[in-house]
Amino acid sequence: MTISTEVATTRHLLHAADTDIAAFFDFFDDNCTFRMGNNPVIHGRDNIATWVAGYLGNVASMEHHIIEEWHAETVAALRVDVTYTMRSGERITLPAVTRTTVENNKITEYLIFIDASPIIAAS
Template sequence: MTNEFVSQVFEAVDSGDAATFVGFFSEQGRMVFANGEPMIGPAQIEAGVQAFFGTINALRHTVVREWVQGADTIVELTVEYDRLDGRTVTIPAVTIWHVDADHRIDDYRVYFDVAPIYR
C-alpha cells in the first residue's frame, strides 16, 4: 500500500500539474532531475518541471516499493512515458526525498536514464 503523501506527489506529476507538485516543496527546496543541474526554490523547480513536461505527451508512475523512515522517503518506480513521436517507453527510476519540520520537501532527487525518452 502506497503512503498517502507518496501518492499525492506522483498524482501531481502524472497529471502534468507542475504548480501542485511544486506546492509540496519548501521555499529552499532543491530538486535534481537525472543528471541535470540542481533547481533551487519553487520557481526554478516549477519552470524545470514544466519544461520537461513540454518534451513528452504524458507520463505515469507505478510504485514498485517505497521506504519511509522518519523524514526520508525512497521510492522505486517504473515510469511509462508517452513520447512526442507517439511511442511509449517504460523506464525504471528511484526517487529520494527529505522533508523538513513542516513536512515540505527540501531535497528531491530523481535517478533514471532519460535517453530512452528521446531516442
C-alpha cells in the same frame, strides 16, 4: 500497516505529476532542492518548475507505477516504473527511484535517480 507521512506525501507528489502538474509544485517548499539524474542541482520551487517544463516539453503524460517504498525519519524512497507518453504517441517506460525529504508536510529535497536519455532522445 501504517504508511509514513513521508511515503504518503511522496505518493501524492507522484500522483500530482501524473494528473495535475501545477499541483505537483505545490508540494515543494519554496527553497526545495531538486536533482534529476546527472543534471545540476536546482534550488527553489520556481526554478524547478522552469526546468521541469523544459524537460517535459514533448511529453504528453506520465504514469508512475510504485514497486517498492521505504522510509526513515524524514526521508522516503520509492522505486517506480514511470511511463512517459510522448506527444508523438510513443510510450517509453523507465525504472527510477525517487528520494524525498519531507519537513512540515513539504518536500525540501527531491532527488530522482533515472537515466532519462531515452526521453531526451525522443524529444
